[in-house]
Amino acid sequence: MDALTMQHMSAMPAPTWRWLRMNDTTIEIPQGLERVGGTEIEAEDALLDTTATFEGAVAELQERLDAARGGRGEKSGTADSRASVRAAKLAAEDIADLDTPALSRYQRRAALEEDAGDVAAAFETGIGADARAYLGFIAGGAITLATEAGAEGQATVRITGEQGGAAAASVDVVAAAGSTFDLAISLDGVGEDEPRADSSTTTTPASTNTAPAEGADSPASEPLGLIGSELRIFAGANARVNVTVYITASDAFTALDDSGYVLDEGARVTVRHVVLGGAHTATGLASDLRGDSARMDIDTRYLASAAETRDFNYVIRQRGRKTVSNMDANGVLTGRAKKVLRGTIDLVHGCKGSEGTERETVLLASKGVDNKTVPVILCDEDDVAGNHGATIGHVRPEQLFYLGCRGLSEEATEALFITAKLEDAALSAPDDAMRRNVMRLGSALAADFEYFEDENLEEDVA
Known part of the structure; x- marks a missing residue:
């Protein structure tokens, strides 16, 4: 496979100053990768044996929304007569109409999207369409997991990378009304000279002082493989969906985690991202809180050492009334690591009574790290609350x-600090396999992590 460069990925909905270099990112796919089958699905037959589709679930939601509005767009019985919508529909600005505002490219697109009310057309994922298409190609097709109304389901997806290869999973989840679904995703891969988590080979943990020479910009070893997941989730009315993603690959891999969510009325979705390994990682999530009283909670924990890079892009669009969103991130940067986190909460016109909050805490454990945090609140509605903030700092001299x-x-x-982050991830891992992946990665990053590993293994045996 030839080298591939995807530009303007993980783009912010409303760009800021270009010179800050935070609006988007460029993803470099290593050259010469072969598609490999490193994906394993663990799920009950009832979840896999389904005729439900993501597109079908969105279409059913669209029918109900159209019935409530009396149609869509210009055919709607409650057509949007705001000046911004009129301005967006004009082929050219009418300078004689002083009530018609000038719109930016983002404002025009947003106004037209709101007026159309098309759920399928507005669907997006955090990294972007190009990454979604690439991961879908690598995966070779999507797998659908669906629950019955009021039922409970659980599934685990494991993507294991190989050097010189690209492995990915494409998963659609349809959580029916009133159902509960738990999904765990593992993105893991080890270099050819590293033991796997289930290997009996004993190795000496590497020193934690793994930062490259002064002025170096590349990781300790160039990425030689790719792992990724492409996820679409529809949470039906009053459904409960919990998603956990662990990235524990070595610095021989690039990892892409791309997801998009649609929430119906009263749906509750909790997402937990734990990003500990990988030379370059890109995590993107976009969520459409379309139904009233829907809620989205995101908890992100990350660690970056040596010259690794972490890129996060979260976009939550709150369209329903009385919706709630929370984004919390907590990370540690060491060595010469670089990280960008873009968090956007969009309080769309019509989401009265909604509330959105985003917070991040970053510990800069080394003087050579580069951290960029962009918390953004977009608002086109009154009677809403938007809160954002970030706490970023070095270890104090005292x-x-x-x-x-x-x-x-x-x-x-x-x-x-590295050990503390790894221990927390290991203790809260969804299963033993992911816990062993964390332990293997920890043994390579922290010299004393082997004692924590042995202690937990003894507890598991007991």
């Missing part, structure tokens, strides 16, 4: 002095 008095060097102090 803290370093205290730890130094206790015999801990800067490298050992940095290892403490």
Whole structure:
């Protein structure tokens, strides 16, 4: 497979100043990758044996929305007469009409989208259409998991990478009204010179001081493989959906995690992203809270060491009334790692009574890291609440002095923060296989992590 460069991925809905270099990202796909089958699906037959489709679920929601509105667009019985919508529909601005505002490209697109009311046309994923198409091609087709109304379901998807290969999964989830569905996704891969989590080979953990030479911009080893997941989820009325994604690949891999959500009335979706490994990772999520009283909660935990890069793009569009969204991120950057997190909450016209909150806490454990955080609130409605903030900082000098008095060097102090993040991920892993992946990665990053590993293995045996 030839080298592929995807530009303007994970783009912010409303761009900011270009010189900040945060509006989007460029994804480089390693050259010469072969498509490999490294995907495993663990699910009950009842979830796989279904005629439900994501497109069908969206179409049913569209019918109900159209019936409530009396049609769509200009045919709607409640046509939007706002000046911004009139301006968006004009082929050229009428300078004689002082009530017609000038719109940016984003504002025009948003106004037309709101007026159309087309759920399928408005569907998006966090990284973008190009990445979604690429991952779908690598996966070789989508797998649909669907629950029955009021039922409970659980599934696990494991994508394991190989050096020189590209492995991906494309999964559609349709959670019927009143149902509960739990999905866990593992994106993992080890280099040819590394033992797998289930290997009996014993290795000496690498030093935590793995930052490249001064001025280096590339990872310790160039990525030689790719792993990814492409996810579309429809949460029906009053459904409960819980999604957990663990990325524990070595620095020989690029990892892409792309997802898009549509929430019906009263739906509750909880997403947990744990990004610990991979030379370059891109995590994107876009959510359409279309139904009234829908709720979306996102909890992101990440670690980046050496010269790894982390890119996150979250877009939550709250269209229903009394919807709620929460984005929480907590991460540690060490070595010469780079990270960008774009978090956008869009309070769309008509979402009265809605509330959105985004928060991030970043610990810069090394002076050579590069962190960029872009919390954004877009609002076109009154009677709403939007909150955002970020806490970013280095370890305080007095803290370093205290730890130094206790015999801990800067490298050992940095290892403490790495170990804490890894221990938290291991203790809260969805299953033993993902926990072992975290332990394997931890043994390569922190010299003392082997003791934590042995302790947990003894508990598992007991």
